[in-house]
Amino acid sequence: MSQAIPVAQLKSVTMSIYRYDPTLDEKPYMQDIVIEVPTDKDIMVLDALHLAKDQEPSLSYRRSCREGVCGSDGMNINGKNGLACVTPLSEAVKRNKLTLRPMPGLPVVRDLIVDMKQFYDQLEKVKPYLITKSDNPETERTQSPEEREELDGLYECILCGCCSTSCPSFWWNPDKFLGPAALLQSWRFIADSRDEATEERLDALEDSFSLYRCHGIMNCVSVCPKGLNPTEAISNIRNKLITREK
Template sequence: MATTRAFARLATRRIGTDTFCSSTRLNCSYTNTRPAAVQPAIFARGLASVTDSAAREPISKVGEKIVPDPARKPIPESKTSTVKEPEPGKDAKIKTFHIYRWNPDEPTSKPKMQTYTLDLNKTGPMMLDALIRIKNEIDPTLTFRRSCREGICGSCAMNIDGVNTLACLCRIPTDTAKESRIYPLPHMYIVKDLVPDMTLFYKQYRSVKPYLQRDTPSPDGREYRQSKAERRKLDGLYECILCACCSTSCPSYWWNQEEYLGPAILLQSYRWIADSRDEKTAERQDALNNSMSLYRCHTILNCSRTCPKGLNPALAIAEIKKSMAFT
């Protein structure tokens, strides 16, 4: 299995007033769904693995084998640059998609953009519909994560036309003259194609202890109660689905992600700092009171602009800073 780590730089793309750099660090592992824990999985033959044993352990040693359809001849990734709609109709609305590809099983090959054309009349309205149709009908080697298809799980986060978003919530532009470009989330190690390695992201999430902590039992032995006003403070916080769109659009996180927690994790931290039922507010604040974990935020606000759930991580970070300044 290939274990070579490649590095590549993709061009910076500017959309409107927002700039999202698509510089991507490449890694080699593969998973077909969003990982359930912080370590990457090791899968069966044909799927590359991460073997940095000094810092990581596998989630599982057994993966689901992909059994190709014998009637369909797989397309060699290294030799195919353009794949077209199999049988376009007379009134076909042909749309062009350029998709980032990198295969860890071919460690000597460089990342590339592969071109696909689809008839929009035969394709669903969302970008995820296009990706699924490409994988099912055109190129079974295309790899990406997906699950709920309704903006709840966060699995299909990727950079589409220069903006970090969820493929299941991003509509395909109907203008066939405009070509779409799809990349993995920026500045992440890449498992394969559009699949980023979320190991560090989940490790950071675990570090903020995202669960209720208290020493005092409930007076009546039942649930811990809140007033309506206390509950309203959590609106805009608990809805985060950990898709990492905000963190991977943040330049401060790009350059300091080993130490800076990033917008998504800081929003999750504030969700518990603001919770009236939690009794470890001081400890949570102390954990953030250093030069890197919190204060690398420079209010660039890419995080709030790109959040597919319409949340405001920048405001949550500002509230943490304010709470620490006046306590």
């Protein structure tokens, strides 16, 4: 006896997507694309984007690992920054509508793709690598489990840019305020027991913009797809700055 293959129930969702092609458009505009999504399972916003791209092949966005590791598909989803690949459609859709815009504050290259140069420039300033001055030991530079634990909640950052591009201080001063992502990395190396450049790192942050432009509104914490807390890292650096002996 043959059984009918169950056909998935579908429902339509209207996606409103920020479109801009520098070779065609004077100005960006919002385009509505209606997609059909299954009702019996949840899909991610990135899957919804693929469905939209089937209809509109010129639609452009970055994506790579599609599982929240590479950090390519950061975008503004219904007003809140996040990674499209790990944001369930059921959470994102409001009143049957899904609005997607590029991450705020950075120049748009095309559609949902932004130029991350300003973001990377700020990261470069904090020298996000281990700096040592002592002679290389015979073996590795070791850490105790406790010292290693200090880096938890810091090393996990994937540099997607969701935090910095949701930060008003970064919007207004993207060249002077380092932004939550770079400052989290700064603390990651200040807190590292193996790093020997703490004083230089702190010196570089002691101006009114680099670090002190943070006013603790915690947009960064509320959007971080990895659940990290840049506000706390910034606070740790600040405490270190004001308590150190020169």
